[in-house]
Amino acid sequence: MNHLDNAISLYEAAIKHIDVGHAELPSLLFSLGNAYLSKFERSEQDADIQSCIGAYRRGAASNGFPSIRLACAKEAALLADSHDHSHCLDDFSLAIGLLSEVAGLEQTIHRRHDYIQPHSAFINTAISTALSFGEVDIALEWLEQGRCLVWNQITDLRNPLIRLKDKFPSHATRFTNLALQLESYSTRVDSSAPTSYETLPKDLHAQDQTLAHTRLASEYKRLLDEIRSLPNFQDFLRPQKCNIILSSLPHEGSVIIFNVHKTRCDALALSAGMEHPLHIPLQNFSASDAESLRKILQTDILGQRSNGEERASRRRKNNPEPMSFILREIWHKLVLPILDALAYPKELVIGAERSRLWWCPTGSLSFLPLHAAGIYGENYRYGLCISDFVVSSYTPTVRSVVEKSAVALESSPSKSRNLLLVGQASTPGLSSLPSTRTEISSVQSITKHIHTLLLDDADATVEKVQKEMLSHSWAHFACYGVQDRANPLESGICLQNGRLTLLEIMKHRIIDPELAFLSACQTSQGDSLLSDEVVHLAAGMLAVGYRGVIGTMWNITDSYGPKFATEFYQYLMRESNNGGLDSTRAAFALDYATKMVRDSLKDTERALVTWVPYIHLGY
Numbered sequence: 001m002n003h004l005d006n007a008i009s010l011y012e013a014a015i016k017h018i019d020v021g022h023a024e025l026p027s028l029l030f031s032l033g034n035a036y037l038s039k040f041e042r043s044e045q046d047a048d049i050q051s052c053i054g055a056y057r058r059g060a061a062s063n064g065f066p067s068i069r070l071a072c073a074k075e076a077a078l079l080a081d082s083h084d085h086s087h088c089l090d091d092f093s094l095a096i097g098l099l100s101e102v103a104g105l106e107q108t109i110h111r112r113h114d115y116i117q118p119h120s121a122f123i124n125t126a127i128s129t130a131l132s133f134g135e136v137d138i139a140l141e142w143l144e145q146g147r148c149l150v151w152n153q154i155t156d157l158r159n160p161l162i163r164l165k166d167k168f169p170s171h172a173t174r175f176t177n178l179a180l181q182l183e184s185y186s187t188r189v190d191s192s193a194p195t196s197y198e199t200l201p202k203d204l205h206a207q208d209q210t211l212a213h214t215r216l217a218s219e220y221k222r223l224l225d226e227i228r229s230l231p232n233f234q235d236f237l238r239p240q241k242c243n244i245i246l247s248s249l250p251h252e253g254s255v256i257i258f259n260v261h262k263t264r265c266d267a268l269a270l271s272a273g274m275e276h277p278l279h280i281p282l283q284n285f286s287a288s289d290a291e292s293l294r295k296i297l298q299t300d301i302l303g304q305r306s307n308g309e310e311r312a313s314r315r316r317k318n319n320p321e322p323m324s325f326i327l328r329e330i331w332h333k334l335v336l337p338i339l340d341a342l343a344y345p346k347e348l349v350i351g352a353e354r355s356r357l358w359w360c361p362t363g364s365l366s367f368l369p370l371h372a373a374g375i376y377g378e379n380y381r382y383g384l385c386i387s388d389f390v391v392s393s394y395t396p397t398v399r400s401v402v403e404k405s406a407v408a409l410e411s412s413p414s415k416s417r418n419l420l421l422v423g424q425a426s427t428p429g430l431s432s433l434p435s436t437r438t439e440i441s442s443v444q445s446i447t448k449h450i451h452t453l454l455l456d457d458a459d460a461t462v463e464k465v466q467k468e469m470l471s472h473s474w475a476h477f478a479c480y481g482v483q484d485r486a487n488p489l490e491s492g493i494c495l496q497n498g499r500l501t502l503l504e505i506m507k508h509r510i511i512d513p514e515l516a517f518l519s520a521c522q523t524s525q526g527d528s529l530l531s532d533e534v535v536h537l538a539a540g541m542l543a544v545g546y547r548g549v550i551g552t553m554w555n556i557t558d559s560y561g562p563k564f565a566t567e568f569y570q571y572l573m574r575e576s577n578n579g580g581l582d583s584t585r586a587a588f589a590l591d592y593a594t595k596m597v598r599d600s601l602k603d604t605e606r607a608l609v610t611w612v613p614y615i616h617l618g619y
Helices: 003-018 025-043 044-063 066-084 090-104 109-132 136-146 149-157 162-167 169-186 200-228 244-248 289-306 311-317 324-343 365-369 399-408 435-446 460-467 503-508 528-533 537-542 558-576 583-601 607-613
Strands: 251-262 265-271 278-281 356-361 390-394 418-423 451-456 474-478 490-497 498-501 515-519 548-550 614-618
Touching: 003 025, 025 044, 025 066, 044 066, 044 390, 044 451, 066 090, 066 109, 090 109, 090 136, 090 149, 109 136, 109 251, 109 451, 136 244, 136 251, 136 265, 136 399, 149 169, 149 537, 149 583, 162 169, 162 537, 169 200, 244 265, 244 399, 244 614, 251 365, 251 399, 265 289, 265 324, 289 324, 324 607, 356 399, 390 537, 390 583, 399 614, 451 460, 460 474, 460 490, 460 498, 460 503, 460 614, 474 558, 490 503, 498 503, 503 537, 515 537, 515 558, 537 548, 537 614, 548 583, 558 583, 558 607, 583 607, 583 614
Parallel strands: 251 356, 356 390, 390 614, 418 451, 418 474, 474 515, 515 548
Antiparallel strands: 251 265, 265 278, 490 498, 548 614
């Protein structure tokens, strides 16, 4: 161990002679921590692990590169959790706070996602540790702070600034101008290093853009500090505390947010008026259960629908009714314990008014149809599926549903009277979708009392659709959608001359957006490597301002699209007496449409795969 002692002595001497604020100090302390850790693995002496944790903690608290500080904080937290529980929650808290600096606004959105992806398991560990200590308030705060980081950053840049405009209008103007510029730079495409003389001018321009982007991010940080020094603005755009989150929840129902960890699975139930989240340990469910169900969904169901009958029949021998199995497992192991904890009645009155429930899943749960949990087929009776109890929606974060509900309450009670319809029965390079013509025609007929603009087939170009989205508060897309697994931000809607990508949509600010109906494939199917960032088209629509989105979790059956759309819009127009479209009733409209389709198809395995993928997100 002499070489380790020598290394430790050298690191300690270097640290002793370096300035406290030197940028290299965290790196030296990280190396010192590593040396002490290696020594502890041989000596098993408590003094060595304490010195190791101490070095990491000093590195995390020092000035320097956020990535090195985050590495120090993570090591300190994990080691303290294993060897010395004192202050481990402080270590976790610092690490989670540093995530937003590692994936800072000076980076493009693509790069921020790359930087975030390796830290997902650590965040789950932090939350699991907080729950094991009984710190449910902290667990909720970390769930909000550590997930959907990029969406939250985009939302911050689009903050309406009502209070700031009222009290300090010049600061609000500066913030708005900076935010617009930062958004523009954030959505640019990363370029690689120069590869030839011919590409040099283009690459030099890209480097200039990177420098300008970095300067803007620094200016933004300085402005934030300045605003937070103003009276009563000390918490401006800071992560919200638990009591603020709970006091801001909509009164129509509860939010259920999950944490899935290798050692435990938990749900937190949140309702307006609560002092603390209701902690619901999911004792009969595990991370391996979640992953197993996700794989069944992907292979036995999604693979079956896209890879032919012969391959499908081989899979079905092992599990002849995979969708029924998934929904039954979710019902027994996840949903029933939650309903019991929330004291929902065992005996239900058919037709009674139902409250709303927002699902906020994490990890592998993000790919499972929680909204359809239940027992179906010949064993079904009223009260054996979640839709008998509540009207379900999804939300990427608790913050999102709080903000969407607040916008709905603050906006004019008048209902929307302008709807953009986009149809693509024939898309170049793709098979035809003949039912989209029926779908669009039906929606036009139902909404004849309000203004609609139709862009279909050759008229539905990327440029035209983008332009019209800016001035229409509702948009209905009946066309192909695709989830790009290699580059999730390139996921999007397939139009006449190309793909309208999530990244392109994020570049624009739509006037008073209310609802987007994505009657297209895979519009709310996320990326498995970024499951806690919820990177899919439907979540992107929420991020750019839509209050609600209708999306699909996987490929849908083209022939049933018209039925869903018809029932959905008929419900809304009946509710308003032909007075317009009310986005706050969209979840109820989809619930009704789903019931109509389900009743017409019964509860066969094929029927479940047809209606289950439709979901509502937002308020």
